[in-house]
Amino acid sequence: MMRRQTLRRLWLCGLLAYLGVIALASLLPPPELPLSPGGFDKLWHAGAYAAAAFACVPLWRRWPSLLLAGLALVAYGLLMEVLQGWSGQRSYDLMDALANSSGVAFGLLAGCSGLRGVLAAQHI
Template identity: 40%
Template sequence: MLPPTQLPPQAFDVWDKAQHAGGFAVLTLLCLPAFAASRLRVFMWLAIYGVLIEVAQQVSGWRTGDPMDWMADVAGVLAGLFLHWAASKFRHRTTTDLPDAQ
């Protein structure tokens, strides 16, 4: 559902962009366990999803689509991919650094 917004659109709202990026980072982290073999596919589908959200807002008549929101979505997906990669490197490092139990 795309409810009407109370505030007039602003030129650039940092908090709004942070919410977009954060939301898409979380979506990425939730999608990756299911599609870990295809990180590129996760990136592409979430980027397309972000575009569709902005198009839906634009055609709704009471909301406006913003290309900068989509860019924040993509930045969030990239951040989620990076966090997933960093966590996997950390897990690998900590498990290989453990002494052998004898």
């Protein structure tokens, strides 16, 4: 059986890889994206950041650490929006930043609800 520390490192690497995918989706020029968000752009933003926040729950179980992870994700979402504005190919959108932040809040709340026990059972 995998040691807890090894599993934790793999989970963290997966989270970092997922954040890399978010960066690519945020910064690639629109024609190069494989999927078009259609009319659900804000939902895609919120969902992507909710999943990232949800994945933080097994890594940082205590509220102060989890809150710090959530704030880091909000800052990451803001950074992605600022970089989009600087790219010249995409634009900064305050509503996207708000969707990112609301996704973080939703993901943390979902992870700390009854689902927290399921995540904790993974012993990460």
